[in-house]
Amino acid sequence: MSSSSERVSSDTDGKRDTVSSWTGASLAARRGLRTAALAVVLPLAVIIIWQYAGRGGSLFGGVLPTPDRVWEAWRIWAFGPTGLGLNPYSGTWLANLLFSAERVGKGFLCAIVVGVPVGIAIGWNRISAGTLDPTIQLLRPIPITAWLPFSIAVFGIQDIGAIFLISLGAFFPIVLNTAQGARDVERNLIRASLMMGAGRWTVLRRVVLPASLPSIFTGLRIGLGIGWTAVIVAEMVAVKSGLGYVLWDAYYVGRMDVVIADMATIGLLGLLSDMIIMQIERWVLNWRRLQSYQS
Amino acid sequence: MxxxxxxxxxxxxxxxxxxxxxxxxxxxxxxxxxxxxxxxxxxxxxxxxxxxxxxxxxxxxxxxxxxxxISKPGPDRGVVFQEAALFPWLTVWQNVIFGPQVQGMARPEYEPRARQLLDLVGLTSFADALPVQLSGGMRQRVGIARVLVMNPRALLMDEPFGALDAQTxxxxxxxxxxxxxxxxxxxxxxxxxxxxxxxxxxxxxxxxxxxxxxxxxxxxxxxxxxxxxxxxxxxxxxxxxxxxxxxxxxxxx
Missing domain, CATH: 3.40.50.300 (P-loop containing nucleotide triphosphate hydrolases)
Structure with a gap:
């Protein structure tokens, strides 16, 4: 791998004949492969060291199980038989994952539906900025964990409480970034649209909104990350299902192997959802990526 | 007029x-x-x-x-900006028909004229290109076409060629x-x-x-x-x- 990828990077210093024989697609594929290879180096190293450091199945006097035991716990959690037996986690992985993902999805959607219009309003209109912005700035420093008692008191031990916390957490970065985007719309674009006869609403919809999209996507990515934090916190306390619930429950009964498998699941899910957003961003913001015909 | x-x-x-x-x-x-x-x-x-x-x-x-x-901007006074000020997320064609569209004109009313103007500025084959894909001169030609399509009574041009190289x-x-x-x-x-x-x-x-x-x-x-x-x-x-x-x-x- 390393010798062939060396050649890819050397196309600037004289090995053009080697490089030009490759099509752009295979070049991109090689580059992708190299990126992936680089990405797994560190996690692999950590896992290997962890495995060897913890000979006998655990580290720190039996507290931390080694990767092979975590993997085994994960396998049973994911594919084991459900229902009876001594292992209450067996076969419940997917169901819990979906509980959490669904809550994040719902909460995130609420945050977008409220956050984007409010952000546009703040960025675009001075009166709405004056009315909304101070309150938002006041609420923003309150951490999501501080809302937990409030959420449980108001919504009880129910899904809606978790969804409330997730939307609240995702709302702030979405609103702030959207507002920033709407504020920074190039003045001449707005003038051009007014000159061509656009009314206020048309300017908002056809100029301010698309021009703000790059910032909005930044907000969405941050917001989704906070959404995952919020769902775990909420499930640990305020509902009785999902990855956060399993995490806390497994800790209580001393199943650290499940705890770590759960943590890894959360990490992978967060990564996956971020990649999905980035892919959507790539489609939607196609106009920012294309290269000039001229250069 | x-x-x-x-x-x-x-x-x-x-x-x-x-x-x-x-x-x-x-x-x-x-x-x-x-x-x-x-x-x-x-x-x-x-x-x-x-x-x-x-x-x-x-x-x-x-x-x-x-x-x-004069109290506000309007399509009777077409403005051509120095940096063209095209909408980067719209294609050349969509930029050119933006004015007639937001004014609520029906497609058959503006389409022939828009095609004709795109041809006049020599960009027919770039109708589907995005502004980032164009040179400065081409962008400015889109800027002129999108204004002329509205049939303005006056054309206001703010150093429209100031940012272009001498030959362009x-x-x-x-x-x-x-x-x-x-x-x-x-x-x-x-x-x-x-x-x-x-x-x-x-x-x-x-x-x-x-x-x-x-x-x-x-x-x-x-x-x-x-x-x-x-x-x-x-x-x-x-x-x-x-x-x-x-x-x-x-x-x-």
Whole structure:
């Protein structure tokens, strides 16, 4: 791998004949492969060291199980038989994952539906900025964990409480970034649209909104990350299902192997959802990526 | 149609120190006339264009377009911006039909004209390209086409070729001459390029900075139709000498 990828990077210093024989697609594929290879180096190293450091199945006097035991716990959690037996986690992985993902999805959607219009309003209109912005700035420093008692008191031990916390957490970065985007719309674009006869609403919809999209996507990515934090916190306390619930429950009964498998699941899910957003961003913001015909 | 009248127009920007961007401007531009506004940067020529476009309000005086006071921007005064100001997320075609679309015109009403104008500026084969894919000159041609498609009574151009390289600028000037000689719209053309002002216009208004005033008006009586070949004629050189002398005089004030 390393010798062939060396050649890819050397196309600037004289090995053009080697490089030009490759099509752009295979070049991109090689580059992708190299990126992936680089990405797994560190996690692999950590896992290997962890495995060897913890000979006998655990580290720190039996507290931390080694990767092979975590993997085994994960396998049973994911594919084991459900229902009876001594292992209450067996076969419940997917169901819990979906509980959490669904809550994040719902909460995130609420945050977008409220956050984007409010952000546009703040960025675009001075009166709405004056009315909304101070309150938002006041609420923003309150951490999501501080809302937990409030959420449980108001919504009880129910899904809606978790969804409330997730939307609240995702709302702030979405609103702030959207507002920033709407504020920074190039003045001449707005003038051009007014000159061509656009009314206020048309300017908002056809100029301010698309021009703000790059910032909005930044907000969405941050917001989704906070959404995952919020769902775990909420499930640990305020509902009785999902990855956060399993995490806390497994800790209580001393199943650290499940705890770590759960943590890894959360990490992978967060990564996956971020990649999905980035892919959507790539489609939607196609106009920012294309290269000039001229250069 | 397309008559512009400034009557004692002043524009003062408030702030810590007042700036008199326009000071008592009186100017009439007749129907179908091509007027160039020439001056150094910061002399208020863009401000003059902005109040005419309706982007900014005048502080004092009267500003009329076909006898009506200007209160806001509108498609009757098409503005061509220096950096084209195209919508980067729309294709060339979508940019060109933006005006008719937002005005609620039906597709059959604007489509033939839009196609014709795209052809006139030589961008038919780029209809589906995005602005980032175009050169500066091509972008500016889209900027002109999207304004002309609305059939404006006046064309307000704010240093439209200022950011282009010399060769592209020449071809754009030729294009503008060709287009204008066909359409005969009233044009107010802001520039700091003396050659450009002489080549294109019927009349040059030379402006001075702070306070922004029109210090001289020079009719250009070069024969029409003109082309960039006119740039080297003896009459052209004579006009250029005259204007350069004027500018030098104001420099010593």
């Amino acid at each position: 397309g008559t512009i009248t400034f009557e004692g127009v002043s524009k003062i920007y408030g702030g810590q120190r007042e700036v008199r961007a326009l000071d008592d401007i009186s100017l009439t531009i007749g129907e179908g006339e091509f007027v160039a506004l020439l001056g150094p940067s910061g002399c208020g020529k863009s401000t003059l264009l902005n109040v005419l476009a309706g982007f900014e309000k005048v502080t004092k005086g009267e500003l009329l377009f076909d006898g009506t006071t 600028r020449l071809s754009m000037q030729q294009l503008l001459l060709d287009v204008w000689q066909k359409l005969n719209t009233t044009v107010l053309f802001v520039t700091h390029d003396i050659d450009e002002a002489i080549l294109l216009s019927d009349r040059i208004c030379v402006m001075s900075a702070r306070p922004g005033r029109i210090i001289k008006t020079i009719p250009i009586e070069l024969a029409r139709p003109r082309s960039i070949a006119s740039l080297t004629s003896p009459e052209f050189i004579a006009y250029k000498a005259e204007i350069m002398a004027d500018i030098r005089i104001t420099d010593h004030h």
